[in-house]
Amino acid sequence: MAHYQNASFLIQSQHIKFDKKYPPGTAVPDxxxxxxxxxxxxxxxxxxxxxxMQNQHQHAFEFGTVCWELIVCPVD
Ligand SMILES: [Zn+2]
Structure with a gap:
């Protein structure tokens, strides 16, 4: 789980970009x-x-397929 020290530097967001799931190797927009x-x-x-890529991150079989989701993004 990502850590931070000062909560005033993070803002909770409901943006749709946090709902998307991406397969290995995807050129993500964020x-x-x-x-x-x-x-x-x-x-x-x-x-x-x-x-x-699929061969760059592998985990135990019981964790299922590798899929990625955005959890923290910088603000431009
Ligand atoms: Zn994994």
Whole structure:
């Protein structure tokens, strides 16, 4: 789970971009912290970067397929 020190630097949001799920290798439209919906592993994606390919993030079988969701994004 992502950590932070000062809550005044984060704003809770209901934006639809946090509802989307992306398969491995997707060139995502938003930079930020992404979380694997299966195992909870978190990664940072910069502007223009793609999510890890299937062979770059693997987890135990019981966690199911690898899928990513945005959990924190910077504001322009
Ligand atoms: Zn995973």
């Amino acid at each position: 930079a930020g912290i992404y979380r694997c919906t299966g195992c909870g592993h978190e990664i940072v994606i910069a502007n223009g970067q793609a999510l890890p």
